[in-house]
Amino acid sequence: MNIDKLSKRLEAVAGYITPGSTLADIGSDHAYLPCYALNKGIIRKGVAGEVSQGPLNSARSQVQASGLNDFIEVRKGDGLEVISPYEVDCITIAGMGGTLISSILEHGKEKLSGVKRLILQPNIGAKNVRVWLLENGWELIQEEILEEDQKIYEILVAEPGNSMIPYEHCNKDASLLMGPFLIQEKNSIFEKKWALELAHMRRILNQIEKSGQGGELAAKKTELRDNINLVEEILNHEAG
Numbered sequence: 686m687n688i689d690k691l692s693k694r695l696e697a698v699a700g701y702i703t704p705g706s707t708l709a710d711i712g713s714d715h716a717y718l719p720c721y722a723l724n725k726g727i728i729r730k731g732v733a734g735e736v737s738q739g740p741l742n743s744a745r746s747q748v749q750a751s752g753l754n755d756f757i758e759v760r761k762g763d764g765l766e767v768i769s770p771y772e773v774d775c776i777t778i779a780g781m782g783g784t785l786i787s788s789i790l791e792h793g794k795e796k797l798s799g800v801k802r803l804i805l806q807p808n809i810g811a812k813n814v815r816v817w818l819l820e821n822g823w824e825l826i827q828e829e830i831l832e833e834d835q836k837i838y839e840i841l842v843a844e845p846g847n848s849m850i851p852y853e854h855c856n857k858d859a860s861l862l863m864g865p866f867l868i869q870e871k872n873s874i875f876e877k878k879w880a881l882e883l884a885h886m887r888r889i890l891n892q893i894e895k896s897g898q899g900g901e902l903a904a905k906k907t908e909l910r911d912n913i914n915l916v917e918e919i920l921n922h923e924a925g
Contacts, residue, residue, distance in 0.1 A: 855868065
């Protein structure tokens with residue numbers, strides 16, 4: 686891999702890294718992101734964290750091959766175990782599900798002292814990440830949605846602050862689900878994603894209703910109906 690060139694997704698993530706920061710990339714895989722950020726002069730130094738031995742070995746090989754051993758430390762550990770409080774000021778967690786990202790942040794809360802920015806790229810379940818940020822004093826300051834290889838990704842950028850600000854003048858439930866900044870922008874990728882999600886939710890609701898398990902799955906049905914209504918309202922409002 687040429688670390689001067691990243692995937693479109695990771696390059697977008699790199700664009701939000703605070704210049705001059707010390708970065709922790711959690712679930713770093715091949716350590717492409719910290720190597721790239723260092724080579725581009727974005728960060729001063731970095732930590733690449735991995736829980737699995739295979740990706741850890743790949744990350745170590747990449748750092749060594751890039752001649753960056755003095756600047757990027759590859760560490761084995763679960764989530765934020767790999768850093769100490771006040772050690773880094775910027776954290777990236779990319780390419781995982783939103784539930785897992787939220788869990789990593791929740792279990793490593795005490796390690797977030799001194800961190801000035803979180804850059805989070807959930808593959809699915811971005812709502813879980815937004816809810817965690819809202820409940821833990823992290824203000825969502827930017828969002829981006831992009832498509833690469835027929836997959837749609839969201840990037841969430843947050844800093845310590847008033848976590849309610851992005852939700853003050855909008856439908857909070859819709860914004861947690863779909864993203865307050867993404868709703869405002871409503872670009873073609875956003876519309877494509879939510880048209881697909883809407884069709885998917887309708888299919889699941891239809892299956893539940895046909896299965897006759899309505900009683901057992903009442904809460905799921907209610908959640909699906911609520912989400913369908915929220916998405917329809919946002920998409921139709923855009924069209925109008």
